[in-house]
Amino acid sequence: MLIIKFPFMKKHLILISWAFILYTCHAFSQQTDYVLVIHGGAGNITSERFNHEKQALYNQKLTEALTVGDSILAGNGTALDAVVAAIQVMEDCPLFNSGKGAVFNADGKNELDASIMDGKTLKAGAVAGVMIIKSPVAAARRVMDSSSHVMLAGRGAEEFARLQGLEIVDPGYFYTDESWQEYLNVKAKIEKNGRKGTVGAVALDKNGNLAAATSTGGMVYKKYGRIGDSPVIGAGTYASNESCAVSCTGHGEFFIRNAVAFDVSARMLYLGESVEKAAGYIINEKLKNQGASGGLIALDKDGNFCMPFNTPGMFRGYIRQGGHAEVFMFNQ
Amino acid sequence: MLIIKFPFMKKHLILISWAFILYTCHAFSQQTDYVLVIHGGAGNITSERFNHEKQALYNQKLTEALTVGDSILAGNGTALDAVVAAIQVMEDCPLFNSGKGAVFNADGKNELDASIMDGKTLKAGAVAGVMIIKSPVAAARRVMDSSSHVMLAGRGAEEFARLQGLEIVDPGYFYTDESWQEYLNVKAKIEKNGRKGTVGAVALDKNGNLAAATSTGGMVYKKYGRIGDSPVIGAGTYASNESCAVSCTGHGEFFIRNAVAFDVSARMLYLGESVEKAAGYIINEKLKNQGASGGLIALDKDGNFCMPFNTPGMFRGYIRQGGHAEVFMFNQ
DSSP: OOHHOOOOGGGHHHHHHHHHHHHHHHHHHHOOOOEEEEEEEEESSTTTTHHHHHHHHHHHHHHHHHHHHHHHHHHTTTTTHHHHHHHHHTTTTTTSGGGGOOOOTSOOOOOOEEEETTTTOOOOEEEEEEBSSSHHHHHHHHHHSSOOOOOEEHHHHHHHHHHOOOOOGGGGOOOOOHHHHHHHHHHHTTTTOOOOOEEEEEEEEETSSSEEEEEESSSTTOOOTEOOOOTTTTTEEEEEETTTEEEEEEEHHHHTTHHHHHHHHHHHHOOOOHHHHHHHHHHIIIIITTTTTTEEEEEEEOOEEOOBBBBEEEEEEOOOOOOOOOEEOOOO | HHHHHHGGGGHHHHHHHHHHHHHHHHHHHSSOOEEEEEEEEESSSTTTTSOOHHOOOOOOOOHHHHHHHHHHHHTTHHHHHHHHHHHHHHHTTTTTSSSSOOOOOOOOOEEEEEEEEEETTEEEEEEEEEESBSOOHHHHHHHHHHOOOOOEEHHHHHHHHHHHTOOOOGGGGGGHHHHHHHHHHHHTTOOOOOOOOOOEEEETTTSEEEEEEEEOOOOOOOOOEEEOSSSBTTTEEEEOOTTTTEEEEEEEEHHHHHTTHHHHHHHHHHOOOOHHHHHHHHHIIIIIHTTTTEEEEETTSSSSSSOBBBEEEEEEEEEESOOOEEEEEEEE
């Protein structure tokens, strides 16, 4: 190197070394403490309806989802990879209304939705009304990464997922006794508002990048190709490194009309509200006053987060760098 | 009336009469001057590409759409009825990429999207990927008025429209030589960014209610059931009596990721910006900096409106109470 050849540049070499050390320290000090927050749906979740055995099952699966995401973030993985992995644990499990546990629509079929957003680039992907994709959140990720579009629906989305080499399953894969029983119950009651649970995750990685993703089977006994808020960027999912990452669950029509996920970010950026204040206002005042039930998880760029809901309970949990998984179901 | 029976109350009667006259004047003065603003898509619209004959055709149809909407608003009709009627004039005409003039997707089919929102109630409706509904905006209106959902997609949305008694057409209805030629051209070039025009309308009625609606055939040669911003409430369409009504046209993926229509409202409510400042910033700075092309029409609750676009042109026009239809195509 030139520096070594010219002794009079020793001073420069020392200065460069110092600069390098300072830069390295600065780079390390700029590393963010990562955080992962998840939800498994809001609703009539009470200790009366969930016995200890069932509570233990949910706690175990929420903890597993957090642990899987944590291992990715701890290894300097991205927030995007962490939210996908955490959601896939819940998608593969029949306890939640997403993936394997998706509810049945009015035709006795499972139509799944999912979305994802990258806070760094504002890129986003979503699939709606898909029936044979094992992991809808993985498909949403591919739409974001490997297509020029944000939202793909129905058979077209399935064809895209197949071409992308994602795991395709027989529609029968999504059958579970519990979901089918729920379908029969709702059908008998001609009642449209059944279980509305959804799963979601938001993460902040060590590089300070935020990501959000949501996956759902939608509303039980839904008709006419109904699309809820989960695959709608701005309604059920939003992420921007400037503000926060958000994933919602609840009465989707209200979440669309109020552009809830984007509004959390807008209130933070334009009104200077904290993530707690913005999300709390939307869930506990704005939506509540409209008679809309649900909740959300929101995580800001500094690692502050909140998990507000206006229903009796919401499956939820979080893990911070160096911490343990903390999971909750009821209002506490 | 008691007042007449007691002469000592004459003074009261006079006071009451005055109060009534004042109230009536006040009620009349509270009536809003209505406004209707429409667009027929933004894009590479220049005088080189559109000869005088073609310009006349567009001007005539935009004027007709404004006139039809105007007659509704003049007769004390609602903003909702006016935006639907104005859009239907454009849907029924092959000049625009909506309804009859919808572009072809990669499979050589026409898949149409539309949405509508009522600023008074925040109710909204949308259909996505429909192939046999003559007027997608009418279907969106029915979703809003006659279902408990906001967004219906594909065959389910078509079944719903049929049950609602809307006009169903053979898919061949949407064939036009021009759209087919465009499809063949784009297919030959394996080029994905063809015509992106869309139609939309925003209106303020005499009762001070705002409404917005959008209708499109989407992106020419689109694949995989791609859904753009037009049927996404908050992205392509938004209305709230608190702020404004917005309808967008352009590169839909960017409009979704930026929740453009809702953001105009959010900036007005949270930052106190005028409709011109909010919409102008989003189109000419935020989206332009992201490399996203398009435009929008936005109308506030006081009748102020703007029609910004960052493309060479946008088909657009407006009419105010007691005024004439004013239509434009190019940047001026």
